[in-house]
Amino acid sequence: MPPPLPAADLAAALAPFGTSRMLPGAAYTSPEVLAWERRHLFAAAWTCLGRRDDLLAHGTTQRGVTAGDVGVLLTAAGQRLRGFANVCRHRGHELLPDGGTATRGAIVCPYHGWSYRLDGALAAAPRMPTDLDASDHGLVEVPVEVWQGWVFVNATGTAPPLPAYLGGLAGLVEPYHPASLVHGARHTYEIAANWKVVVENYHECYHCPLIHPELCKVSPPNSGDNWNLPGAWVGGAMDLREHAETMSLSGACAGRFIDGAPRGTVRYLGLLPNLLISAHPDYVMTHRLEPVAPGRTRIECDWYFPDGVTDPAYAVEFWDITNREDWAACESVQRGLSSPHFRPGPLAPGEDAVYQWVTLVARMYLDPAVALRQATENPPSTKIVWPVM
Incomplete structure (x- = not known):
């Protein structure tokens, strides 16, 4: 099974954090790459x-x-x-x-x-x-x-068992008891961007001060940190501002808090390949991604609340605004990736979760079985000292 891109083209993405670059443009625009991903990444993963x-x-x-x-x-x-x-x-x-x-x-x-x-x-x-x-x-x-x-499926039957695949993510999600929460709302979007562009955008807030004024009012964009734990996932947490109880336009919780869930923080977790879990003190939001074409992704966004919450609008309104801000940015990135002048750029110090994601995808391109075994057996080694500039 040859990789969808030459190994030499992936070398820059796999370089140490601080010297690495993004994936080649073809990873986001090529029909052949997406066809490979569907068969060897999505089907080989959970x-x-x-x-x-x-x-x-x-x-x-x-x-x-x-x-x-x-x-x-x-x-x-x-x-x-x-x-x-x-x-x-x-x-x-x-x-x-x-x-x-x-x-x-x-x-x-x-x-x-x-x-x-x-x-x-x-x-x-x-x-x-x-x-x-x-x-x-x-x-x-x-x-x-x-x-x-x-529900998760491993269509090829070659992935590690799901508990190992989840690794440390399972313990981070457990305090929110999502299985016991009640579905409150769903928005379905179809956007003109590659599915990986959506995930990369999700895993950094470097862009937040420029395009998310509502978010920055309730969560400092430079707060929090990312985890290095076993499993085929990437993620971290961000703090809420002192006045904010949750992510809403006012910062107030208009529902009720999840029993036992951490306060003052939101966890943002991305499980390879297509589930993003945003765990708040009072609700859990997910984005489930389905690639439609190299430059098109269907996104199913759901909100889950403790039983008894009758009006989810306070959370849905906030995130629908934020989602649409993100989708506009992702679509602009996709247009840029399609330019003959695009060259993979470097990552900022705060984009370590993006680096974890990019390297996981690049390793999947080279050998899915080896990549998943490495991810489930060892924490990702991305927390290195940033070079002095």
Whole structure:
């Protein structure tokens, strides 16, 4: 499996922090790179599909989804959630279209009527020879896990186990109990920028004084620090100003605080490849990313609150304004990346989380299995002394 970009082109991104540069422009603009990412990065990682309650709700027993470019069929029998390749073992027809659902107790291929139990076992193959070995023609299972209410799939089956993949992120999210929170709102955006541009923007506040006046009123843009802990993720925390209880236009919490959640700080965590978790004292916000094209990304933004909060507008309004400010910046970056004059630039001292992200992606380009093993076994070594200028 050759990398999508020459190793020599990735060397500058993998240089030590303080001397490194961004990924090459083709990483953000090339259809070939995105095709590689879908097959070898998204499918090889633990990709977030959304919330279990959304994916399999109201009696739904089956749903067709896509992880990278690999079709997956989710099935639910009682509380047991499983995943299978969305491929009939007869002639390869999809069992359900992407986003399609079914409520029946069997999986039936719409092409020739082969049917399977919800555990993937072949149940019937009409008009096939009687000596067909059903045990050799069950659906191909792929790893699916539920963590804190989110469903993750590793479509290639090659990633480390999800607990190791999450690493230190799990403990940072645990105090917010997201599995017990109630969904309050969702905004879906489709923006003209590469998915990695969105993630890089999320992981730094160097830009905040110039484009986020509302944010800077409630959170000092130079506050906080980033973590170096095992796992395939990047993240850090930012402080709230003394008068602010949360991220809202006034700084006030108009709902109620999450029991046991830290006060005075917001945690910003990005799990490779497509889930951003922003944990506040009183709510959790997520961005789930789906690449549509090299220069286009669909973003599903959700807000979760403690039970009993009836009006989420105070949080949603603040972040919808902030999101749209970010999207405008990301779209401008994408236009610049498409210029023949773009050259990868250096990172600022405060962009260490961006460096962690860029190096994780670059290592995934070189060898996904090695990159994920390194990420889950060792904290990222990015906290080095910045060179004296």
